[in-house]
Amino acid sequence: MLGLTHYTTLSIVLFLIGLFGFILRRNLIVMLVSLEIMLNAIIILFASISHFTKDISGYIIVFFIIAMAAAETAIGLSLVVLIYKKLKTVYSDEITNFKG
């Protein structure tokens, strides 16, 4: 039988995968995907807490987070498209116009 700890572990592992992807990868699209992975990890955390404590507010948080994730992705993708059009790159280490 799966318990709360299993879900928490899954969520932590997913979150760490996302965090490493966010820090180590240089492709902007992959960075956005990593952000989504981290948000989904948090969604799993809230849904599982809500399921095991029979408290409904966790599910409500999940819906808000899904909406926020959609908005965030929309903004991120539109920025990346603009950057690809204007600066001709999608790699974060090639965008170095500001220094110090």
Next chain:
Amino acid sequence: MGITLNFSVIFTEIIFILISSLIFLTDKFIKNKNYSFYIAFITLIVGIFLALFTPFGNFTYAYQNDFSSSILKLFVLFGAILITLISYNYLQHFKALNYGEYYGLILFSLVGSFIMLSAMDLLTIYLGLELMSFPVYFLIALNYAYNKTSLEGSLKYFLMGSLGSLFILIGLGLVYYFIGTFTLPEISHKLIEESINNKILLLAFIFFLGGFSIKLSFVPFHMWAPDAYESAPVPITSFIASIMKFTAMATLVKIILIGFNPLKVQIGELLIPIILLTILIGNIMAIKQDNIIRMLAYSSIAHAGYAGLGLISGNYAGYSFSIFYMLVYLIMTIGIFSVLVFLANYKKDLLNIPNMAGLSKNYPFISFLILIFMFSLAGVPPTAGFMAKFYVFLFLIKAKYIWVALLAILFSVIGAYPYLRVLKVIYMDEKDISFEYKYGITFLIPVCLTAFLVIILGVYPQVLTNIIYKTIYLYVNLFFYPQ
């Protein structure tokens, strides 16, 4: 007590959202783009009356309109009115930005800050924070029409901001896991009544602090600030520096005051290294900057640090003075940025400090205004910046953190150099510059009002500090001695 759906409480926000949606819908069909400025300006004036006359009360448990949030909303609206005025002034010279969306996005961002100021649970604070920062990413990126690299600043701010929202969500998850609720008063009551492991809650607060320190540009997360500030249009830079920081600081004070009140001494100890490093790095990095906006970005990092000194002191008066510091900083920033908007309108390369040499010979009024605001930012006595710093240091010493106060004063001596350097270049260097200009009313109103307020608050700050102290005092009374 059941859940109440009192729509008159959220009337201001509904009006703001409706009008900004209206601007988005009609913008395509109207040729003269200045109409959206008038709509936004009238909305903000109406917003002041609405903030004064909305009834106090709750909209479910999540949203509360009370004395404190109304007062803070009035301050935010005051700043927003001045920013729309200088935006109008700026957009007349930078036509490619002059679309209705500019003002519509500002209004959306203001709705977010209102939600943050009167939110009563952590989820609503998170949603308000996101609503406040999403439009600003677009507003920064709008500037690509003039400066392609501004996309980089926007992207950096976006990545850091989304990381910050993740931190806040982790904090929310920890609170929900270990306490089972996320309403601020209930967290505080559970902390007092039951002996929950305080270390876990402190960890949750650290995550919240991580999220907020990205908005406030505290030290480990300050790197986005100079790039985003430089790449944004100048009025939007003042918006990020003033209103967003003011809102974030006021909300952080509210979270500590209502939600994590039993932990406030530990939180103060935790903040000491962060705040001191913030002040030090902000001041030292400001020294070598030649672009004045980059210099002001680093100085804004340092000023957020000074405001954070009030949080270290751990008593209610200290908290009220850290809000007062952010208010004074809001006034000073809008003032100096409206002068910079004037300079950017008529001669863009004047934003580099060495090019400002000899400005005082032909333009004594502008130079005098820069003098007032720079003195205030540096903290020279007859200005508001001095009084704000004085109060913060006073309550730090009262809380027996004398060494922190001494170090902060030492760092603020370092921090006086970048401001005085600008004045030295303007007043003492010899060079001839001349450009055509005319003072419009949208330039004179914000500048004169802010300069007047800077002087008045430096001489007689009593009224404003009393009001802010009373708001904090009422909060404390309300939550720990309910009728």
